[in-house]
Amino acid sequence: MSEIQTIVMPKWGLAMQEGMLAAWHVEEGATVSKGQEIADIETSKIANAFESPVSGKLRRILVTGGETVPVGALLGVVADDSVSDAEISSFVDDFQAKFAEQLAASASEKGPEPETVEVAGQRIRYLQIGDGAGTPIVLIHGYGGDLNNFLFNQPALAEKHTTYAIDLPGHGGSTKDVGEADIAGQAKTVLGFLDAKGIQKAHLVGHSMGGGVSLYLATHHPDRVASATLLAPAGLGPDISMEYINGFIEASRRKKLEPILQMLVAKPEMVTGDMVEDVLKFKRLDGVDAALKKVRDAVFAGGKQALSLRDQLGSVKVPVQVIWGTQDKIVPAKHSEGLPGSVKVTTFDDAGHLIHMEKAAEVNQAILAFAAAD
Amino acid sequence: MAKKSYRQAISEALSQEMERDPTIVIMGEDIAGGAGAEGEQDAWGGPLGVTKGLYTKFGPDRVLDTPITESGFIGAAVGAAASGLRPVAELMFVDFMGVCFDQIFNQAAKFKYMFGGKAKTPVVIRTMYGAGFRAASQHSQCLYNVFTHIPGLKVALPSNPYEAKGLLIQAIRDDDPVIFFEHKAMYDMEGEVPDETYAIPFGQANVTREGDDATIIAFGRMVNFANTVADKLSKDGITCTVVDPRTTSPLDTETILETAAETGRVVVVDEAHPRCNMATDVSALICQEAFDKLKAPIKMVTAPHAPVPFSAALEDLYIPSMDKIEAAVRSVTGKSH
The missing domain is CATH 3.40.50.970 (Thiamin diphosphate (ThDP)-binding fold, Pyr/PP domains)
Structure with missing residues (x-):
């Protein structure tokens, strides 16, 4: 195969326009494989390992460590030895010329923007990406999160499916008056969202508390759920780190909040200053403090998870998979043990609670594989 | 947003x-x-x-x-x-x-x-x-x-x-x-700016950049100048922490002292006249509370002790400029051109 493949600056989330290639893990001439961590990339929001989108020999590196380039800029070229250096050079020249044109043309263009929809008197913000014909995927964040938590997932999933990431009540850009704050109440809101968007059935992907919401819908409303992918979900055991939940509510200063957010991930350096500042900005919005406390008191009353659906998991009528990082400090991965054989369980040893960010490529693949089965 | x-x-x-x-x-x-x-x-x-x-x-x-x-x-x-x-x-x-x-x-x-x-x-x-x-x-x-x-x-x-x-x-x-x-x-x-309402508590500084080589504490409009300088210098391998105190009363002395101690090299940028201004106030604070952490004398970048000139050319020279801030950072870090 004498094909030339490209590695370009990825787009992690709507706001990302450029990224800094902090360091390469591989050198020119190395053989890379798809999914291999080949570089560290930092954006103003987040720092993460970059996984190779392709396999082959890394023939050319175009961006050196420390350089900041726009999304889509050529980072490297992969091709086997049958392609000559001259061919690669002319390919690169061609790419760069076209990219410069594209960049100029897209300067005024806007990407998808979040929208809002009214659900039972509440304003629910969501982001739709993709318009695939098949069953849509609905992404539901966890406690204190918002739709941006799926920034590494939604674009990849949107290549095959229509995807909707939503903000639960009290979160992100949705109404801060949460109404019924327990998981059943939140599930009602998600059902209302499906109705409002005319979605009969969806593949649900839920993280943490959103995983509990997805699990609740899978058990109580199987007619609306095509499959459920539960990422470190609530609802499978009593344990929850109240150190995290209360710390998240109480920390109003960057210095206090940073170590709390670092509990979410296996590698604390993933949490950037801007990520901390974004959470502080969310927490400053009027009504958020009350909403967070109300949800805490309903979902984690007395320092334990109020909802347990473990016993109903064996009889659930829709496919369910559970994905967990064993270094999860918020909801322990031991909740994934001893589940019925019908539930597919995947664990990762080098990841924490934000499994969909820390192991984005693997989680995306697992979601797509699961969703393709219907 | x-x-x-x-x-x-x-x-x-x-x-x-x-x-x-x-x-x-x-x-x-x-x-x-x-x-x-x-x-x-x-x-x-x-x-x-x-x-x-x-x-x-x-x-x-x-x-x-x-x-x-x-x-x-x-x-x-x-x-x-x-x-x-x-x-x-x-x-x-x-x-x-x-x-x-x-x-x-x-x-x-x-x-x-x-x-x-x-x-x-x-x-x-x-x-x-x-x-x-x-x-x-x-x-x-x-x-x-x-x-x-x-x-x-x-x-x-x-x-x-x-x-x-x-x-x-x-x-x-x-x-x-x-x-x-x-x-x-x-x-x-x-x-x-969010459409929703939100209040930023007084007395809580904002750390707008994080770096290892110097700490720039700047006030009001000067925060933006400091951010621009920090971004420019980071390309030369000099990384700066930039602190926006947000309020001068109450003053977040905790963040100022912490960030000053972290780098040990401090530049304070204040558009006000140089006598009895926020730059002298903050410098005195750091000297009293964190003197042992300083690796270089504090530099103040301020307007001169003179009325603001009407002449456009003179007014431009009067306002603390990004060049002056950059020079001050290079001076305290010992990394001049």
């Missing part, structure tokens, strides 16, 4: 808070423009259009055009605050504060103290400060340091549109008198 200008952010904060709380009134010279007279109503919206539209929305009982008598209407605002309203007065240029010093320094700032904590004075005085507007020496001063000096007053210096909305909402909800400083060269600056 929607992009809004500094001007829009302030206007939105006023409008949303006035909707929330009927005791909030705004007053000042031409903040409506033409109010009560025959002819066009709401003609001005303040000298730079910040309050435009509020008269139409909230009417003459809550949007009051005042005579050009600062001592009169600032006194009225302070009195109204002491008797149950939450007035937001606009005093066009901070340079004119001098004519109502008694109302601010002796009355507003002292009520709580003089009446044994039984009186509160929830007044906000919005005012324009700073050079760069070709407005000469009587319309270009900073003076936030003067108000910082007075116990009983709170002083906010928003450095961008997000900060402007959140700090103004906090100022309005605060039970103490707040002098709210808007830099006149920043009204068209744009940034992401």
Whole structure:
């Protein structure tokens, strides 16, 4: 195969326009494989390992460590030895010329923007990406999160499916008056969202508390759920780190909040200053403090998870998979043990609670594989 | 998130808070423009259009055009605050504060103290400060340091549109008198501002950049200069922490001392005259509390001890520039060109 493949600056989330290639893990001439961590990339929001989108020999590196380039800029070229250096050079020249044109043309263009929809008197913000014909995927964040938590997932999933990431009540850009704050109440809101968007059935992907919401819908409303992918979900055991939940509510200063957010991930350096500042900005919005406390008191009353659906998991009528990082400090991965054989369980040893960010490529693949089965 | 200008952010904060709380009134010279007279109503919206539209929305009982008598209407605002309203007065240029010093320094700032904590004075005085507007020496001063000096007053210096909305909402909800400083060269600056209301607590500095080589503490508009310099220097391998104290009273001494100690090399940027300003204040603080952490003498980048010149060329030289900030950072780090 004498094909030339490209590695370009990825787009992690709507706001990302450029990224800094902090360091390469591989050198020119190395053989890379798809999914291999080949570089560290930092954006103003987040720092993460970059996984190779392709396999082959890394023939050319175009961006050196420390350089900041726009999304889509050529980072490297992969091709086997049958392609000559001259061919690669002319390919690169061609790419760069076209990219410069594209960049100029897209300067005024806007990407998808979040929208809002009214659900039972509440304003629910969501982001739709993709318009695939098949069953849509609905992404539901966890406690204190918002739709941006799926920034590494939604674009990849949107290549095959229509995807909707939503903000639960009290979160992100949705109404801060949460109404019924327990998981059943939140599930009602998600059902209302499906109705409002005319979605009969969806593949649900839920993280943490959103995983509990997805699990609740899978058990109580199987007619609306095509499959459920539960990422470190609530609802499978009593344990929850109240150190995290209360710390998240109480920390109003960057210095206090940073170590709390670092509990979410296996590698604390993933949490950037801007990520901390974004959470502080969310927490400053009027009504958020009350909403967070109300949800805490309903979902984690007395320092334990109020909802347990473990016993109903064996009889659930829709496919369910559970994905967990064993270094999860918020909801322990031991909740994934001893589940019925019908539930597919995947664990990762080098990841924490934000499994969909820390192991984005693997989680995306697992979601797509699961969703393709219907 | 929607992009809004500094001007829009302030206007939105006023409008949303006035909707929330009927005791909030705004007053000042031409903040409506033409109010009560025959002819066009709401003609001005303040000298730079910040309050435009509020008269139409909230009417003459809550949007009051005042005579050009600062001592009169600032006194009225302070009195109204002491008797149950939450007035937001606009005093066009901070340079004119001098004519109502008694109302601010002796009355507003002292009520709580003089009446044994039984009186509160929830007044906000919005005012324009700073050079760069070709407005000469009587319309270009900073003076936030003067108000910082007075116990009983709170002083906010928003450095961008997000900060402007959140700090103004906090100022309005605060039970103490707040002098709210808007830099006149920043009204068209744009940034992401949530549509929802939010308050930024006073006395909590914002760390806008994180670095290892030097700490730049900057005030108001100078925060943006410092950020730009930090971004430029990072390309040369010099990384800076930039601290925006947000309020000079109360002052977040904890963050200042922590970030100063982390790098041991400090530059303080203050647009005010160099004597008895925030740069000297912060430098003294660091010298007293963190002297053993310093690796180099503190550098202050300020305007000179001279009135703001009217000549455009001289005014440009007068304002602390990014070049001067960069040179100061290079000097304290020992990494010159």
